[in-house]
Amino acid sequence: MNNSADVIIIGGGVIGCSTAYNLAKQGVSCLVLEKYEIGHGGSSRNGGGVRQSARDVRELPLAMYGVKNLWPTLSEELGADVEYCQKGNLRLGKTEKHMEILRGLSGNSAKAGLDVWMVSGEEAREICPYMSDEVIGASYCPTDGHANPMMTTLAFFRRARQLGVRFITGESVLSIEKIRGKARRVITDQSVYEAETIVIATGYESRGIASSVGIDIPMKKVLLEALVTEEQPRMFDQMLGTAEADFYGHQSKHGSFVFGGSSGIEDYTIDTENSVTTPITAPCICRGIIKYFPILQNAKIVRTWAGWIDETADKVPVISRVSEVPGLVIAAGFTGHGFGISPIVGLLVSELAIGKETTLDLSEFTYDRFKAKM
Amino acid sequence: MKNLQDRSVDMGEFVAMPDDDLIICRCEEITKGEIRRAVHDGMTSLIEIKRYLRSGMGLCQGQTCAKLVRAVVAAECKASPAQFELAQPRSPARPIEMRTFANEE
Numbered sequence: 001m002n003n004s005a006d007v008i009i010i011g012g013g014v015i016g017c018s019t020a021y022n023l024a025k026q027g028v029s030c031l032v033l034e035k036y037e038i039g040h041g042g043s044s045r046n047g048g049g050v051r052q053s054a055r056d057v058r059e060l061p062l063a064m065y066g067v068k069n070l071w072p073t074l075s076e077e078l079g080a081d082v083e084y085c086q087k088g089n090l091r092l093g094k095t096e097k098h099m100e101i102l103r104g105l106s107g108n109s110a111k112a113g114l115d116v117w118m119v120s121g122e123e124a125r126e127i128c129p130y131m132s133d134e135v136i137g138a139s140y141c142p143t144d145g146h147a148n149p150m151m152t153t154l155a156f157f158r159r160a161r162q163l164g165v166r167f168i169t170g171e172s173v174l175s176i177e178k179i180r181g182k183a184r185r186v187i188t189d190q191s192v193y194e195a196e197t198i199v200i201a202t203g204y205e206s207r208g209i210a211s212s213v214g215i216d217i218p219m220k221k222v223l224l225e226a227l228v229t230e231e232q233p234r235m236f237d238q239m240l241g242t243a244e245a246d247f248y249g250h251q252s253k254h255g256s257f258v259f260g261g262s263s264g265i266e267d268y269t270i271d272t273e274n275s276v277t278t279p280i281t282a283p284c285i286c287r288g289i290i291k292y293f294p295i296l297q298n299a300k301i302v303r304t305w306a307g308w309i310d311e312t313a314d315k316v317p318v319i320s321r322v323s324e325v326p327g328l329v330i331a332a333g334f335t336g337h338g339f340g341i342s343p344i345v346g347l348l349v350s351e352l353a354i355g356k357e358t359t360l361d362l363s364e365f366t367y368d369r370f371k372a373k374m
Numbered sequence: 375m376k377n378l379q380d381r382s383v384d385m386g387e388f389v390a391m392p393d394d395d396l397i398i399c400r401c402e403e404i405t406k407g408e409i410r411r412a413v414h415d416g417m418t419s420l421i422e423i424k425r426y427l428r429s430g431m432g433l434c435q436g437q438t439c440a441k442l443v444r445a446v447v448a449a450e451c452k453a454s455p456a457q458f459e460l461a462q463p464r465s466p467a468r469p470i471e472m473r474t475f476a477n478e479e
Binding site for chain 1: 378379380381382415416417419421422425426428431432433435464465466469470471472473475476477478
């Protein structure tokens, strides 16, 4: 089979699949290379938030564009139910210090044009009656929501595949090679592929692949864990978080609760290449949940998992062409909040890949913005 | 060995079978027909099938159906079941109440 395409995307996660879908829609031939299976990394491991509130203001225009224009019709567009539910986000606080954090976050977002405001404990309990009396207030953004990240990733994959995108899984990319100064060839452990444009969208692994053409993105891996309960009676539709981000989650369409979080000490205790759960983190997440939602204390946990976040030095992604390496596009470093913006990022990366003017300004997401502190 | 890495290989038309209503994953009530259709939608690794259909995500976590799902997927791909890696088991081994899991003692 032909080993060349107009665009090669390295990474079959939600960003890669969304980009592939958008390229195929524009008639561009496209090949996706994935080391494991579709959606192996953060795309299948995140909490499913489709959230605008509490985002960095640089990222807010992307999130708002997606919520306004893409998420509401995504299931219809892709022909598969991505379980998008737009019933708001509550970010909860229990202490005056929490409230200060929440006022700061929602104030910044409101200044940037997002409809988000503070509510009292009573008002929060009116929106979501199952939370503990310890909650004294929350920030509320009614246009936020959640979706099923596994289904979203696979729905983009399925639709892109139907439109003729070639996907190869189980092949590991070793390096990118330049020809006449331009990114051109992708070397894997089994073959060589060629394209006019190469997109790297492999989370933290993007760093190693980009370094084969001399580019380094300041990024590190951060481990987070998530858990899911057995099916519960329908209780609430909101996406939930806390001021200190000790856990976040929602009740899925299926009825199970999905919560993510961390213990705060992973950075200093995890010594492995693989994302594996520890005996410390999920119990810590459970303690957090029970304090806010005592009603869930008898819900049974059926499954836990771990995943890496690709955290950049300034905690917003790189979505950028690389001027030293023509033909190279990087879309990585989403720092744990990539899923909610994946439909718009796919469109933007497809535009970068074919040299079109981008729908939204990407000047805050350049690869070379990271500078030493003095 | 059948090449399962190139995901663009045409699976052929989906042909309905008389036993498509057979329940394979009994916790989540996923049928043989749904699994076969998922293969035709491009899901040819067992972890993708799990994420796409929820087979193996219920109370038993696939302890009953994992190998049955594998057999159905392998037959649909016209490949040997040995070519399909089972989805990774996840902790805990049995469902456990949140308050027990949360216990620090």
